[in-house]
Amino acid sequence: MLPVIWLTLKLAGVTTAILLLAxxxxxxxxxxxxxxxxxLVGALVALPIVLPPTVLGxxxxxxxxxxxxxxxxxxAFGIRTLAFTFTGLVIGSLIYSLPFAVQPLRNAFRAVGEEHLDAAATLGASGLATFTRVALPLAAPGYVVAAILTFAHTIGEFGVVLxxxxxxxxxxxxxxxxIFRDVEALAWGRAHALAALLLVFGFAVVLALLMLERRLPGLDQGER
Structure with a gap:
């Protein structure tokens, strides 16, 4: 069981780190x-939310x-396929979890007041400096939401990864x-244990988001 849990956490961690940057x-x-x-681009980004995972997969x-x-x-480098490899899982997870990273960040950036950006520009800050020193700190709550949702969503993937x-x-x-394999093999005890683990994890994620919404200033604005 531990190798399966470690592989799942590794996939979720790699996917979350890459998506927060990308x-x-x-x-x-x-x-x-x-x-x-x-x-148009926003619709394409959000498509995995409504698209059946098996279609995307x-x-x-x-x-x-x-x-x-x-x-x-x-x-030419000896790589014939990325299907049925960990790299292929990462690629699939990046696409499938993309909206769960982009949307909280987009909403957080939208919540950044124009007056803050205008003030930075008036003081002579470049576009990059305004983004890194003003927009990013103000959008920090959105990064918290994006990281939690992306990690949790990747943990729960099934159709795409299968x-x-x-x-x-x-x-x-x-x-x-x-869990699917355990059910097929009628290993109900092991399936119950893994399913309960994911159930507790999902509840903890939702609870953490609700608690963070109260404690972090601007988190509720960033989610809208």
Missing amino acids: ATPLAWWLARSRGFAGE FYLLIALSPSSPLMAPLQ MIGGAIPGVTNVLSVE
Whole structure:
């Protein structure tokens, strides 16, 4: 059980770290965008929320397969496919959990008052300095929400990881898939134990978010 838990935590940790970095410029642009392009990109980012995980997993399986044009450049390095690998799981998790990182950050950036940005610009701060010294500190509560939601959402993935990773022990066999395998094998006791673990974890995440909403200034604005 411990290797499965460790692999799941590793996947969630890697996904969360990458998304917090990658989602920042995208969320900032979406928060500042007022045109149709922003709405279009925002819809694409939010698509995994409403898209069945098996659909996303199916297309990712095709994209990461040896016959995919996307894999052609990597074959020169001896990499034929990323399907059924930990790297493939990370790619799938990045796409599937993207909205859970972008949306809290976008809302947090939108909550940053224009007066703060204008004041920094009036004092001669560059665009980068205004972002790093004004917008980022004020949007910090949004990063807390994004980190918690992304980590928790990745922990609970099933459809995507099963489609592109299968259940290779030590490589792609995460908690949600292990529960499915236990049920198939009629190992009800082990399935109960793992399911209860995820149930307690999910409750702790929701409780933590509610408590943080009260204690961190601006967190409630950042979630809207």
